[in-house]
Amino acid sequence: xxxxxQPEDQVNVAEGNPLTVKCTYSxxxxxxxxxxxxYPNRGLQFLLxxxxxxxxxxxxxxxxxxxxxxxxxxxxxxxxxxxxxSALYFCAVRAAGTASKLTFGTGTRLQVTL
Amino acid sequence: xxxxxxxxKYLVTQMGNDKSIKCxxxxxxxxxxxxxxxxxxxxxxxxxxxxxxxxxxETVPNRFSPKSPDKAHLNLxxxxxxxxxxxxxxxxxxxxxxxxxxxxxxxxxx
Numbered sequence: 001x002x003x004x005x006q007p008e009d010q011v012n013v014a015e016g017n018p019l020t021v022k023c024t025y026s027x028x029x030x031x032x033x034x035x036x037x038x039y040p041n042r043g044l045q046f047l048l049x050x051x052x053x054x055x056x057x058x059x060x061x062x063x064x065x066x067x068x069x070x071x072x073x074x075x076x077x078x079x080x081x082x083x084x085x086s087a088l089y090f091c092a093v094r095a096a097g098t099a100s101k102l103t104f105g106t107g108t109r110l111q112v113t114l
Numbered sequence: 115x116x117x118x119x120x121x122x123k124y125l126v127t128q129m130g131n132d133k134s135i136k137c138x139x140x141x142x143x144x145x146x147x148x149x150x151x152x153x154x155x156x157x158x159x160x161x162x163x164x165x166x167x168x169x170x171x172e173t174v175p176n177r178f179s180p181k182s183p184d185k186a187h188l189n190l191x192x193x194x195x196x197x198x199x200x201x202x203x204x205x206x207x208x209x210x211x212x213x214x215x216x217x218x219x220x221x222x223x224x
Contacts, residue, residue, distance in 0.1 A: 032211055043118075043204060044157075044215040051211060088155060094211075101170050102147075102213060104157040 002027040004093050004105035012111045013081045021076040021108045023065075023091030030096040033074040035065055038088040038107075047089075050074060061085070081112045117141050118216035120205050126222045127195055135190045135219045137205030145169075146188040147206040147213065148180060157204070163188055195223045 003026045013019045025031055032051050036044040048059025055067045065076045074091060091105040118139045127133050139146060147170075148160040161180045162170035168180070177193045192199060200223045205216040 034212070036215075038155075043217040044206075046212060046214065049212055090157065101159050101162065101172075103159075107155045107157070 002093055002095060002100075002103045004091050004103055006089075006091055006105035006108045008108050009106075010109045010111060012113065015083050015112050015114050016080050019078050019081045019085070019110065019112070021089050021091075021110060023074045023076065023105060024072050025074060025091070025093040026072060027093050027095045031074075032094045032096055033065075033067060034092040034094075034102070035059065035063070035074075035076050036090045036092065036104075038090065040087075044090065047076070081110075083112050083114060086110055086112045118205055118207055118214050120203075120216040120219050122219060123217065124220050124222075126224065128224055129195055129197060131195050132191070132193045133195060133221070134192070135203055135205075135221070137188045137190070137216060139186055139205075139207040139214070139216075141207055141209065141214060142186075143207035143209040143214075144185055145208045146182065146185070147208070148188065148190050149204040149206065149215075151202040151204060151218070153201070161188075161190075192221075195221075197223050199223050 005024045034049045035047040050057045050067045058064045088107045094100045094102045121136045145164045147162045151157045160174050163182045166182045179191045182188045202218045202220050204218045206213040
């Protein structure tokens with residue numbers, strides 16, 4: 001069975017500082033990895049994905065994530081956090097294949113303060 | 115120009131009632147999904163349809179019945195609502211690995 005772990009319920013960072021939101025995964029075969037963001041009372045918005053190729057993936061709003069196969073990790077990063085980045089972030093994984101389901105982590109709340 | 119839309123946005127109802135949530139996507143995608151997000155924000159897939167055919171059916175009570183009249187629509191009907199059904203239900207669609215989510219329907223069962 002595939003799974004995603006987001007070990008931190010909340011990450012606090014000051015505006016302008018770099019941020020990292022951690023994600024590790026377990027899946028049979030090659031993974032497709034995703035990050036989504038959820039603002040209060042809103043749906044999930046896609047940030048970025050890793051399917052194949054370069055391990056460093058760049059996404060929306062200045063976010064990036066690094067796929068590390070040996071550590072089965074896909075941490076989300078941003079060089080300089082903004083207060084407007086405060087939201088709930090979900091990591092998700094699915095096995096490569098047409099009918100595989102997407103499994104989400106439990107989410108990490110990012111709080112960026114002035 | 116909303117990509118994935120859901121109605122209603124909020125639904126408050128009493129235990130035992132039957133209710134439906136509708137979902138429509140205008141992206142031309144073949145695959146649609148229903149997810150449930152509980153009070154702890156945990157997000158779990160319930161169903162997936164591809165071209166009107168059910169392809170994923172997680173362990174969900176049979177009080178929940180999805181219906182896909184065409185590939186642009188996936189509705190969720192819930193019979194005999196229970197308190198534990200209170201959650202936010204998200205519809206999503208996908209074509210090429212990436213899923214696009216609707217705004218969610220907050221269901222409150224009293």
